[in-house]
Amino acid sequence: MTATFFVVAPRARRHAGLLAETVSAGHDVGLHCFHHLRHSHLSREQVTRDTGVALEVLAALGVTPRLWRTPWGDLAPWTGAVAAEHGLTLTSWTADTHDWRGDRAEEMLAAIAPALGPGCVVLMHDGLGPGARRRDCAETVRLLEPLVRAAAA
Secondary structure: OOOEEEEEHHHHHHOHHHHHHHHHOOOEEEEEEOOOOOHHHOOHHHHHHHHHHHHHHHHHOOOOOOEEOOHHHOOOOOHHHHHHHOOOEEOOOOEEOOHHHOOOHHHHHHHHHHHOOOOOOEEOOOOOOOOOOOOOOHHHHHHHHHHHHHHHO
16 A cells, blocks of 8 residues: 655655655655645745745655645645646545544544545644644554554455
């Protein structure tokens, strides 16, 4: 089973070795952003610039993303055009763990279990971003094994 990791470019640069391990393990790397900002709060030029800088950083790390999951899944009327200009396909999720809330792994799995199936896209986070109510990512890490088992069933 493989995963797609949507990365914040400056963090990918800071953890280039981990990014390389991710790719060599057969996983995909998609674009998340350079700055974690809502497209609907920015001009087209600002998003174009953010996207271009992020893609340059990733290219320097040997990664050429095909998929783009925007911050918060927030789209502006022109986000699709910016994606097309960069050869990116916009994507979203079908099951949200809401892991940023700090719920226990068992609670997260129970909440998303009905949505698991072929083609399901599960949203999880490996960091602490704006609005996070958790102190760390331990419950998200603890969720991985039972989630993979449930998804494979």
